[in-house]
Amino acid sequence: MSASEALAVVAGVTALGGVAWLPPRATRVCGALFGGLVSFAVARAAWGLPAGALTGVAIAALLGRYGPPTVLRRLTFLVPSLLLLVFVTTLLMYHAPGSPFAGEKVVSAQVEAALRAHFGIPKSAVEFFGIYLRRLIVEGSLGPSVKVQGRTVEALLGPALPVSITLGLLALMLASAAGLLLGVHAGLRPSSWSDSASTVLSAVGLSLPSFVIGSVLMVLFSLGLRWLPVAGWGGFRELVLPSITLALPYAAYIARLARSGTIEVMNEDFIRTARAKGLPESAVVLRHALKGAILPVVSFLGPAAAGIMTGSFVVETLFGIPGMGQWFVRGAINRDYSVVLGTALVYATLVTAFNLAVDLAYAWLDPRIRSRP
Amino acid sequence: MPSAALLEVTELTTEFRSDEGTVRAVDGVSFTLEKGEMLGIVGESGSGKSATSLSIMGLLPPRGRVVKGRVTLAGTDLVALAEAERRRVRGRRIAMIFQDPMTALNPYLRVGEQLVEGPMLHLGLGERDAEERAVALLDRVRIPDARARLRSYPHELSGGMRQRVMIAMALLCDPELLIADEPTTALDVTVQAQILELIRELRLEKELAILLITHDLGVVASTCDRVLVMYAGRVVELAPARELFARPLHPYTAALMRSLPSLDVVPAGRLETIAGLPPRLDQPFTECSFAPRCATVHDACRVRDPLLTEPEPGRFRRCVLPVEQLTRNVR
Amino acid sequence: MTDQRSHAREPSHRPSARAWRRLSQNRLARVALGVVVVMTLACCILPALLHLDAATTHPAFRHQPPSAAHWFGTDGLGRDYAARVLVGGQTSLAVGLVATLTCVLIGVLYGAVAGYYGGRVDEVMMRFVDFMYGIPYMFLVILIMLMFSESARGNPVPVFVALGLVEWLTMARVVRGQVLSLREREFVLAARLLGAGDLRVIVRHIVPNVLGVVTVYATLTVPTVIILESFLSFLGLGLKLSWGQLVSEAVGVVNPIAFFWWLLAFPSGFLALTLLSLNVLGDGLRDAVDPRGRR
Numbered sequence: 001m002s003a004s005e006a007l008a009v010v011a012g013v014t015a016l017g018g019v020a021w022l023p024p025r026a027t028r029v030c031g032a033l034f035g036g037l038v039s040f041a042v043a044r045a046a047w048g049l050p051a052g053a054l055t056g057v058a059i060a061a062l063l064g065r066y067g068p069p070t071v072l073r074r075l076t077f078l079v080p081s082l083l084l085l086v087f088v089t090t091l092l093m094y095h096a097p098g099s100p101f102a103g104e105k106v107v108s109a110q111v112e113a114a115l116r117a118h119f120g121i122p123k124s125a126v127e128f129f130g131i132y133l134r135r136l137i138v139e140g141s142l143g144p145s146v147k148v149q150g151r152t153v154e155a156l157l158g159p160a161l162p163v164s165i166t167l168g169l170l171a172l173m174l175a176s177a178a179g180l181l182l183g184v185h186a187g188l189r190p191s192s193w194s195d196s197a198s199t200v201l202s203a204v205g206l207s208l209p210s211f212v213i214g215s216v217l218m219v220l221f222s223l224g225l226r227w228l229p230v231a232g233w234g235g236f237r238e239l240v241l242p243s244i245t246l247a248l249p250y251a252a253y254i255a256r257l258a259r260s261g262t263i264e265v266m267n268e269d270f271i272r273t274a275r276a277k278g279l280p281e282s283a284v285v286l287r288h289a290l291k292g293a294i295l296p297v298v299s300f301l302g303p304a305a306a307g308i309m310t311g312s313f314v315v316e317t318l319f320g321i322p323g324m325g326q327w328f329v330r331g332a333i334n335r336d337y338s339v340v341l342g343t344a345l346v347y348a349t350l351v352t353a354f355n356l357a358v359d360l361a362y363a364w365l366d367p368r369i370r371s372r373p
Numbered sequence: 374m375p376s377a378a379l380l381e382v383t384e385l386t387t388e389f390r391s392d393e394g395t396v397r398a399v400d401g402v403s404f405t406l407e408k409g410e411m412l413g414i415v416g417e418s419g420s421g422k423s424a425t426s427l428s429i430m431g432l433l434p435p436r437g438r439v440v441k442g443r444v445t446l447a448g449t450d451l452v453a454l455a456e457a458e459r460r461r462v463r464g465r466r467i468a469m470i471f472q473d474p475m476t477a478l479n480p481y482l483r484v485g486e487q488l489v490e491g492p493m494l495h496l497g498l499g500e501r502d503a504e505e506r507a508v509a510l511l512d513r514v515r516i517p518d519a520r521a522r523l524r525s526y527p528h529e530l531s532g533g534m535r536q537r538v539m540i541a542m543a544l545l546c547d548p549e550l551l552i553a554d555e556p557t558t559a560l561d562v563t564v565q566a567q568i569l570e571l572i573r574e575l576r577l578e579k580e581l582a583i584l585l586i587t588h589d590l591g592v593v594a595s596t597c598d599r600v601l602v603m604y605a606g607r608v609v610e611l612a613p614a615r616e617l618f619a620r621p622l623h624p625y626t627a628a629l630m631r632s633l634p635s636l637d638v639v640p641a642g643r644l645e646t647i648a649g650l651p652p653r654l655d656q657p658f659t660e661c662s663f664a665p666r667c668a669t670v671h672d673a674c675r676v677r678d679p680l681l682t683e684p685e686p687g688r689f690r691r692c693v694l695p696v697e698q699l700t701r702n703v704r
Numbered sequence: 705m706t707d708q709r710s711h712a713r714e715p716s717h718r719p720s721a722r723a724w725r726r727l728s729q730n731r732l733a734r735v736a737l738g739v740v741v742v743m744t745l746a747c748c749i750l751p752a753l754l755h756l757d758a759a760t761t762h763p764a765f766r767h768q769p770p771s772a773a774h775w776f777g778t779d780g781l782g783r784d785y786a787a788r789v790l791v792g793g794q795t796s797l798a799v800g801l802v803a804t805l806t807c808v809l810i811g812v813l814y815g816a817v818a819g820y821y822g823g824r825v826d827e828v829m830m831r832f833v834d835f836m837y838g839i840p841y842m843f844l845v846i847l848i849m850l851m852f853s854e855s856a857r858g859n860p861v862p863v864f865v866a867l868g869l870v871e872w873l874t875m876a877r878v879v880r881g882q883v884l885s886l887r888e889r890e891f892v893l894a895a896r897l898l899g900a901g902d903l904r905v906i907v908r909h910i911v912p913n914v915l916g917v918v919t920v921y922a923t924l925t926v927p928t929v930i931i932l933e934s935f936l937s938f939l940g941l942g943l944k945l946s947w948g949q950l951v952s953e954a955v956g957v958v959n960p961i962a963f964f965w966w967l968l969a970f971p972s973g974f975l976a977l978t979l980l981s982l983n984v985l986g987d988g989l990r991d992a993v994d995p996r997g998r999r
Contacts, residue, residue: 016835017828081835207927207979209934209948212972215955219963269476275432276471277491277542278464287490291481303837314935318955329939367526368480 004126005091012084019076028064031072034079036060038349044140045154052140070359078352082345087129089344093337094125100146100335119146121337132341142345143338147330153342156327161346163233164316164323168308170243175250175304176297182251183258184293188285190263198255205252210311214245214318231320242319246311250304257296265292291365298365302358306351378405379582380429380550385442387421387428394655398424400606401442403681408549409580413597413614415590415629419651421606422586426552429584430469431459446550465495468543472555474535478527485523488542495546510541514571533564537571544575551576552584557592569596590633594618602626605652605662608681611689622690624667661693669694726992733988739981743974747793756787758945767964777966780957788950789970795946796975799864799933800926806868807929808922811875816910818876819883820902830880833873863936863943867929875921882917886910924986927979934975947975 022030040056047055063072100121101112116122120131120143135141142153182201185194204213218241221228229238265271266289274284313325324343331339387399399421406412414422427433429444431451444451446466451459471477479487488511489503498506504523511519514537527535536556543551553572557565573596576583585597593600593614600617602610602625610623621627625647632645649666652658660675661667667674673693681691727733751758762782770777776785818829886892887910895905934948943949954967 013832017831019831021824077831077835084835203980203983206983207976208972209931209938209951209975211935211938211955212951212968212975215958215968216972219958219968223958223963269471269473270479272432273471273477273539274479274490276430276463276469278460278462278495279490280460283490288479288482306837314938317939333940366481368528 002124002126008087008126008129009084009091012080012087016077016080016084019080022076024069027069027076028067028072031067031075032060032064035063035067035072035075038078041136041140042349049140068360068363070363071356074352074356074359081352082348083133085344085348086132086341089341090125090129090132090337093335093340094128096335098335100337119144119338121146128337132338142342145331145336145339147334147336147339153338156339157324157342157346160322160324160327163321164309164312164325165350167239167242167246167312167315167321167323168305170239171246171250171308171312172301172305174243175247175254175308176301178247179251179254180258180294180297183255183297184262184290186255187259187262187266187293195259198252198259201248202252202256205249209314210245210249211314211318213248214241214315217241217245218319231318233321238319238321242315242321245318246308246315249311250308254297254300254304257300258294261296262289262293265289268292295362295365298358298362301361302351302355305354305358309347309350379408379410379447380406380584381443381445382425382429383443383445385425385428385439385444387424387433387437387439389424389434390436390438396654398437398606398654399428400654402603402606402608403442404601404608404611406550406582406584408582409576410599411576411583411585411597413593413600414584414586414603415588415593415600416603417588417651419654420603422588422603423554424606425603426469426554426584426586430463430467430552431456432463432469461495464491464548465546466548467550467552468546468548469552469554470536470539470543470556473559474532474539475527475559477539478535480527482526483523484525484527484530484538488523488538488545491542491545506545507541510545511538513575514538514541516541532560533567536560536564536568540568540571540575544579544581547579548581550582550584552586554586555588556585558587558589565592572596590629602629605658606654607662607691608689609663609691613687616688622684622688622696623692624669624694625663628666628668661691724992727988730988730991733985733992736981736984736988739977740985743793743978743981744797747790747797751787751790751794756790757784758787758791759783767962769964770966776970777964779953779967785966785970788945789947789974792946792950792971793974793978795943796930796933796948797978799867799943799946800930802864803867803871803929803933804922804925806865807871807875807925808918810868811872812879812914812918814872815876815879815881816883816914819880820887820910822884822887826880826884830877833876836873863933867932870932871925871929875918875925878917878921879914882914883910886913920986920989923982923989927982927986930975930979947971951975 019027019030036056036059039059040052042052043055044052046052063075067075100119101107101115107115120128120135122128122131132143135143142157145151145153145156148156178201182194182198186192186198189195218231221241228240232238271284271288274288275281279287310325312323313329315321316323316325317329324346327339328343328347330336331343382405383403385399385402386397389396389398402421402425404412414425416422424433424437427437428439429451433439439452442452446462449462451462454462478484485504485507488507489498489500492498492503492506493500496503507523508519511522516522516534516537522530522534522538527538530538540556556572557568560568569592572583572585575581585593587593597614600610600612600614601608602617602623604625610617610621610626612622617626618630621630628645628647632647647666652662652665658678660677661670661679664670664674671694679691679693681689683689684696750756760783762778765774765778765782766780768774768778768782774784774786776789779785779788814829814833818826892905892909895909900908930948933943933946934951937943937946937948938952938955950971951968954964954971957964957967
């Protein structure tokens with residue numbers, strides 16, 4: 001690693017750490033600004049420059065005025081994190097053996113230089129970083145793909161993003177619903193059938209890699225019983241197996257969290273107070289216990305979403321689904337820098353957005369959090 | 374003899390199952406409570422006072438069970454009731470407030486939402502009417518700006534205010550009996566006095582019968598009509614408050630009072646304590662339960678577990694020592 | 705005066721003694737521990753003991769179902785599958801162990817420093833952890849794997865390190881939380897009042913109390929790491945011979961015509977059994993150290 005690269009990494013990490021020192025007002029301003037910036041970038045990609053600018057300003061204003069402190073804090077981290085992420089990823093790729101231009105045919109130095117100039121991939125990581133950022137901010141483009149001739153990264157990822165999001169959301173909803181139902185029931189009645197069921201679910205979900213579960217399901221339901229298609233993407237039936245496969249480990253974990261959360265809440269004093277008021281047990285559980293019981297599940301949803309998005313790499317490969325995962329893996333193997341960076345950026349933004357939503361949900365559920373900065 | 378008593382507890386016995394065996398937390402406890410009367414139940418931790426109150430309410434945890442005895446509220450045996458019936462009594466005719474208002478109120482719900490549940494359920498009121506009733510009662514317990522407080526969350530209130538909210542919540546359905554389990558233990562001394570004063574006022578206003586459970590003799594002395602002293606799950610002394618404090622008839626009561634530092638007596642030396650630990654409750658007693666720690670223990674005490682006797686009208690105790698020998702030892 | 709009614713002599717109250725007792729009463733956890741030990745021994749000793757050969761190919765015996773000659777059948781190149789499963793087990797278990805050790809070392813150090821010094825130091829260190837948490841782990845692992853690719857095909861160390869580097873975050877968080885609460889406890893204050901320096905406090909007072917939590921999470925990290933490695937194998941980036949590799953090969957030959965069930969069943973079965981036992985053991989340890997979770 002060269003001196004300039006090392007320096008840049010240190011600067012980035014320091015900047016990131018420095019955010020911790022910001023006073024509350026600065027956090028509010030920065031958070032709102034960054035939120036606006038990211039909204040602007042996304043909106044511009046979708047609807048063009050003027051709509052993008054409008055969205056960005058509107059969101060920034062809303063956040064500055066009404067945004068809860070936790071959300072703004074997270075947003076303040078967002079832009080420095082993304083920058084650091086891009087830089088570190090670039091560094092890693094540059095230091096990996098191989099280059100985008102080393103293919104089957106050996107290219108001469110001149111041809112390579114020309115290619116590098118054309119694609120904007122110089123030999124220095126820091127230079128590339130600069131070019132990439134400039135292109136991103138000025139043109140709003142994620143760059144050209146080296147391996148897929150003539151296409152930009154946005155064009156490649158565009159159709160893949162909704163696929164991954166659909167799969168991910170579906171898996172998350174399945175996992176949450178199944179996990180919550182099983183877990184809360186098991187927590188209310190320990191040692192009942194639901195307790196055994198959730199234990200079995202945990203066992204299967206957490207002890208087998210998802211592609212094993214997926215293959216077994218595939219063999220059973222597609223090849224064996226022929227109820228569902230083997231692979232591909234198209235309609236509802238193609239969604240079933242992949243989303244179940246993806247959801248299973250998370251359902252298992254959520255069931256455990258819900259179970260222990262329910263048990264803990266039911267032991268709290270205020271449950272005794274509710275019963276002392278003569279409330280029927282259903283009201284005690286639904287009105288008083290539920291909110292507290294699902295809190296640990298809600299805070300798990302953030303990491304769960306991130307995990308589901310990466311778990312999708314494997315599931316997409318197994319079931320042949322044209323999502324973002326395959327672009328990342330292919331890009332990594334082919335050393336297609338822009339593709340890798342593009343997917344990294346999109347993922348990181350999605351994860352942050354989801355974590356923000358989780359923060360908001362948590363604050364809504366637990367009013368004690370709302371007042372804390 | 375027709376009984377005017379509101380609450381009659383007869384030979385109440387409650388056991389808890391644990392991994393190591395069965396513990397008898399409440400052993401043959403009997404007492405009565407008249408309408409408008411305030412009875413203080415005093416004892417150390419583990420004496421069974423809380424278990425008694427939970428047994429009366431029917432709020433024992435799953436490992437606890439009332440194995441014997443009757444709890445009669447104006448003629449109806451509560452223990453024999455089905456759970457659905459029991460629920461109708463809870464909150465409506467008997468209300469309970471607990472020790473720690475911070476954990477006893479639901480932190481995730483607004484105060485108003487928690488207050489209106491009772492009236493809406495037991496009195497059939499609509500939400501608006503229930504809210505009005507709540508505001509009126511919050512005013513009565515002297516919570517400033519009551520209407521706005523309905524929208525507050527428990528953590529936004531101070532300890533004293535939270536306990537007032539709990540009291541209001543308990544009284545919303547006009548119960549006949551209030552059980553207060555250590556209502557002031559978690560509060561500052563000055564706030565304690567205010568809360569006790571409030572309880573006294575409400576009791577007079579509404580002719581409320583109150584069961585006050587505490588380990589603090591001072592609280593009992595200033596507020597209760599009669600006092601019940603518990604040890605090892607049983608009643609060891611029961612008497613009108615004034616008489617109890619003037620002349621305790623059980624060594625345990627006497628020892629408790631001696632261990633209280635007094636403002637007018639200059640301390641002669643170290644503070645007095647009661648040596649030893651409370652006994653195990655998983656085996657039947659072959660001697661007086663207090664014998665290992667009693668300052669005036671005799672051979673007669675170790676023969677068998679003494680019965681509850683009434684040496685003077687209205688005064689009960691569980692001790693075989695003659696009364697005269699006892700009073701000699703008290704200051 | 706005999707106090708036969710008062711509390712009998714209580715067995716040791718020390719947290720580790722109590723934890724041990726709870727653990728040994730947990731039948732499921734004991735079974736799990738047994739399974740893990742047996743599995744490890746089997747994978748390490750049996751191949752040598754039974755002279756099993758995992759490498760030699762016998763093209764004539766491709767895809768044979770289990771028989772007396774080959775207990776687990778043979779794979780696509782005629783190699784004895786039992787041998788491959790057992791030897792693969794060595795790799796998978798080794799990966800689990802080494803990666804977990806790496807993660808424990810880094811995580812404990814990081815977490816202890818952050819928790820002990822607290823304040824701004826802690827904030828900065830934890831912000832970094834938060835940032836790392838935001839990066840999907842597969843990313844990191846894949847990228848790190850890339851850094852070593854072709855040359856590393858045979859070399860497992862980068863894999864160990866890569867996996868360990870990803871999992872240290874949770875360990876660091878857990879240790880930091882524990883240290884933070886320990887720091888405020890009276891015995892630490894007492895030690896400092898008696899003049900103990902930072903290092904002595906850390907080593908003699910904090911570390912022993914953190915060991916419990918660390919053991920629990922380490923036991924739960926091993927299965928996570930093994931699964932991660934199998935993901936890598938599935939994507940073509942893993943080690944040469946491990947359970948994950950075998951399973952992904954088996955999945956690769958799945959077709960509607962002939963299903964070689966033993967190729968998938970045996971490594972999956974071993975994998976599932978080991979991971980399940982580790983999870984149960986980890987849960988048992990967690991219940992033993994902090995029984996509030998179970999009612």
